[in-house]
Structure formats: structure tokens, C-alpha cells
Amino acid sequence: MSAIDTAIRAAAASISLDAVTKSYGSGVKVIPSLSAELRAGEFTVVLGPSGCGKSTLLHMIAGLEHVSGGKIRIGEREVQDLEPKRRGCAMVFQNYALYPHMSVFDNIAYSLRVAGMPKSQRLERVRGVAKMLGLADLLNRKPGQLSGGQRQRVAIGRAIVREPGVLLFDEPLSNLDAQLRHDMRVELAELHRRIRATTVFVTHDQVEAMTLADRILILNKGQIEQFDTPKAIYRNPASVFVAKFIGSPPMNILSATGDGRVLTLGDGQVVANSSHLGPCQLGIRPEDILVDAGDGTITGDVAFREDLGSHSVVAVKVGMETIRVATPFGADVDESPTIRLRFPPTRTHIFDPETGKAIAAGTENLTP
Incomplete structure (x- = not known):
């Protein structure tokens, strides 16, 4: 030195x-x-x-x-x-x-x-x-x-x-x-x-x-x-602002509602088990979403695909909202217009719909 x-x-x-x-x-x-x-x-x-x-x-x-x-x-x-x-x-x-x-x-x-x-x-x-x-x-x-x-x-x-x-x-x-x-x-x-x-x-x-x-x-x-x-x-972003500012593509933020048992998206699809009660914003990063995940999936329509070489980004319309899914290089993604997705519970985040502040990280597995 x-x-x-x-x-x-x-x-x-x-x-x-x-x-x-x-x-x-x-x-x-x-x-x-x-x-x-x-x-x-x-x-x-x-x-x-x-x-x-x-x-x-x-x-x-x-x-x-x-x-x-x-x-x-x-x-x-x-x-x-x-x-x-x-x-x-x-x-x-x-x-x-x-x-x-x-x-x-x-x-x-x-x-x-x-x-x-x-x-x-x-x-x-x-x-x-x-x-x-x-x-x-x-x-x-x-x-x-x-x-x-x-x-x-x-x-x-x-x-x-x-x-x-x-x-x-x-x-x-x-x-x-x-x-x-x-x-x-x-x-x-x-x-x-x-x-x-x-x-x-x-x-x-x-x-x-x-x-x-x-x-x-x-x-x-x-x-x-x-x-x-x-x-x-x-x-573990502390707010929606942080979640959307950090990450490329940024974290997906979806409107959801909890009844104390499950979280439901705006189009009525059940996305996760959760004890949350009332409206919320559900967040998940594009690379954390699983494609064609079998049981416990939600469905959406593919809007467009971006092939970036090292990975691909698929824009999926779920109800009235569009989310982005990042798939790793070489992943075999079905070319059909409809795609099945699953949100791993440990990778989801719940934010307050009014303040945008984080309420909880993680939901629960859906019962098959």
C-alpha cells in the first residue's frame, strides 16, 4: 500500500x-x-x-x-x-x-x-x-x-x-x-x-x-x-417507487384484492394464498415468474416478445393489465397466444394501494 x-x-x-x-x-x-x-x-x-x-x-x-x-x-x-x-x-x-x-x-x-x-x-x-x-x-x-x-x-x-x-x-x-x-x-x-x-x-x-x-x-x-x-x-423494495425504479425490466405491479384467504387479480384469477384483507398492489420481478408452471397457474395473452440474446422478455396481458416475464437464454416458451404463469410465493411483494409502502414480502403456495 x-x-x-x-x-x-x-x-x-x-x-x-x-x-x-x-x-x-x-x-x-x-x-x-x-x-x-x-x-x-x-x-x-x-x-x-x-x-x-x-x-x-x-x-x-x-x-x-x-x-x-x-x-x-x-x-x-x-x-x-x-x-x-x-x-x-x-x-x-x-x-x-x-x-x-x-x-x-x-x-x-x-x-x-x-x-x-x-x-x-x-x-x-x-x-x-x-x-x-x-x-x-x-x-x-x-x-x-x-x-x-x-x-x-x-x-x-x-x-x-x-x-x-x-x-x-x-x-x-x-x-x-x-x-x-x-x-x-x-x-x-x-x-x-x-x-x-x-x-x-x-x-x-x-x-x-x-x-x-x-x-x-x-x-x-x-x-x-x-x-x-x-x-x-x-x-426487498420498501415501496412501489423503489420496486419500479430498480430493475430492468422493472418489477411488475398488479392490482389485487385479498379476502383473508387468497389474493385475486382484477380479472378474477386467484394468484396466491394470503391472509391479506382488502385491496393491495402485488409485485413480482419479471425473472421470478415461472412459465407453464402447471398447477396453480394464471393465464394471460402474449402481446409481444423481445429477444435480447441473453434472455427474452415476454409482455403478457392479464385482464386489463400487462406484465413482463423474463425468460432465460434457451428457455422453451410456447409460441401460442395464451401463456400459463405462476408467481412463486417467496418472490412476491404486497404494497399498500394508497401509500405505496411495502406491507409484506411473500405469499403462500396455492393449494393444488
């Missing part, structure tokens, strides 16, 4: 958000009230649709946005009233924000030079970061001579050369093409495993969230819908 790895690990600090609010003008609340604990050394992804407040939250942590109310602690310090440079954070922006007239070396070293670090120490620190990021042979180039991925690595190098306690990313991969996004995700994951910096990464891309995060904080209209590990969020 190099000196800079050790220094960043040692500097990693927790982030505490205590009833943080953000308002613009009179009555325009972007974040009504938000509380969360982000652990030291953890990679936290803030995920949500456009306009949900995720970048605003990141900017408040960095000090680029004023906090309307509440407290932000980094480590043991309250920082909501401190200038950005005094918070111990470093930020990587969506547009790289590199100085085009400076070399890669000078871009990375800029903050150290401004801080008055001696030249010999700057040289050593920058060379260490450049080696870590695969930029050692590019230090004399200008940003205009680099690819998008290389420019992004320079931006990351400029952030971590300061050995920050907190590393912030504001949708850093959105300007890259699909292959570069994949490559940079791998590089970011490897970098985090190496330096273990406290990282907050904002994105609207669920793939980035699922592949990079230790935990994902899902925002909806400035409020936390769920904050948990990728696996827990995927398997």
Missing part, C-alpha cells in the same frame, strides 16, 4: 445528516427534511430521477449550496456553516472542469500549489496519484489531447491528490459512451477497494448504483425512499 492510499484511508470520515432541509424562495422545498448516516470508508450512491434533490444534497455536503435547516457533520465537526475549502471534501464534476491550458500534471497539482505545498512534495504526490490512475505517461499532455475516460481520471486524480476525508462525485460518467461508462465503473470500483475513501456518488443510472455501491440512498422528491445494500433493495 502506497503512502497516499494510507493517508486517504486514515482521513476517511463519516457524514451525518440531521434533519437537513433546502428551500428556494418562498415555499419551494427541494428537500423537506432528510436524516441519514453515511459510514466512514463506505461507497454511498445517491440514486433518483431528475429533480429529486440528489445533486442539491451533494452540493450541501460540499458547501456549494447553503443549508436552509438542520446540521451536517463530517467526522466530529459540524460543517454546515463552513466554507467548502474547510470541510475536507474533494469533488469530481460531471463536466470534468479541467483547465484546458494546463498540463495533466499541473491540473492535478493545482490545489497543492495553491495550498503552498513545496514543489518536491507536490511532485511526489502527483506522481503517486498518476501511477495509481494510469496517467504516468500522460502528465505532459493537455486535456484536449486526452480521451473522455482519461480526462475523467485526471479529474479524479485532482480530487484524491488532496487526500480528502470525503470524496464527492456528481454524475461523473454521464458524458461518456456506453463502453467507457462500463470501463470507468470498473476503475472506480477498483480505486475504492484500494483507497477506501468515504465516497458519495450521485447518479440517476441504476446500473452504476447497483455495481458500485456499498449502500444506495434512493431519493424521491427530496425524501429517502430506502437506504440499504443493493441486494436488499432489489430483493
